[in-house]
Amino acid sequence: xxxxFGNDITNTSNNxxxxxxxxxxxDSNNNNSRQNTIIDRLTQNxxxxxxxxxxxxxIRVVTRCEDAKENSNLDLSECSLIQVxxxxxxxxxxxxxxxxxxxxxxxxxxxxxxxVKFNLITELNLSNNQMAxxxxxxxxxxxxxxxxxxxxxxxxxxxxxxxxxxxxxxNANTNKIIEIDxxxxxxxxxxxxxxxxRFNPLTGICYDILKAAKVxxxxxxxxxxxxxxxxxxx
Numbered sequence: 644x645x646x647x648f649g650n651d652i653t654n655t656s657n658n659x660x661x662x663x664x665x666x667x668x669x670d671s672n673n674n675n676s677r678q679n680t681i682i683d684r685l686t687q688n689x690x691x692x693x694x695x696x697x698x699x700x701x702i703r704v705v706t707r708c709e710d711a712k713e714n715s716n717l718d719l720s721e722c723s724l725i726q727v728x729x730x731x732x733x734x735x736x737x738x739x740x741x742x743x744x745x746x747x748x749x750x751x752x753x754x755x756x757x758x759v760k761f762n763l764i765t766e767l768n769l770s771n772n773q774m775a776x777x778x779x780x781x782x783x784x785x786x787x788x789x790x791x792x793x794x795x796x797x798x799x800x801x802x803x804x805x806x807x808x809x810x811x812x813x814n815a816n817t818n819k820i821i822e823i824d825x826x827x828x829x830x831x832x833x834x835x836x837x838x839x840x841r842f843n844p845l846t847g848i849c850y851d852i853l854k855a856a857k858v859x860x861x862x863x864x865x866x867x868x869x870x871x872x873x874x875x876x877x
Contacts, residue, residue, distance in 0.1 A: 703722055704730075709734075716743075717731075717735065719731070719743070719748070720744045721748070723749065725748070726750055740764050741765055742766035742767070742768075745769055749773055750773065752776070753769070753777060753778060754778070755779075758781050759780075762783055765809075767790050771794040776797070776801060785808065785809065787810055789814075790810060792813075793817050794816075797820055799822060799823065800813075800820065800823060800824070802824075805828075808833060811835060811836045812839075813835065815839060819843070820843040820844070821845060835859070837861045840853065841865035
């Protein structure tokens, strides 16, 4: 079995400051006690922690997983994750999630098994990460209605989003999208209501076609700034 967290969290330093009064020592002892309790609990459940576990990071992630068991909304935003830790799937294995927020991390990819483990979610927020593609297996998110992939590194719209039959809102603003596959946009058997493509470096031709596109959903575009060379007579 692979380590529980370890490489899954980028911030592995535990910045305890030993200077100052005795209260700092008490706080440090309390945090260490809580961390040890969490590690012991996970070990009893069959998970394997690493020797130098990710301090505050693991506590944050596990605490939010515990909260998700109560409200069915998993919020792992701003956790310095480079991927979804295997331990998250372990902790949430008996919970039917409604939403998952992975925004504000440094995640580069979503594994295919994500759709298997969390196939009932209706909202997925992947914004403000470092992703450039999504796996085809995410089409198994059959209940997904809202997907946010804004502020990433996508060069085009992931084809899988047009295979999500119940998807209503797709936020893809602030990426690096230059061209759009218009054959994908011309899909009638989906539930799309809104596609947000603002703040992408679309080519002039692509922008004009999107502006005039006759599709059964709204396409949001920001005003395009022409490059200087586009006004030159060649």
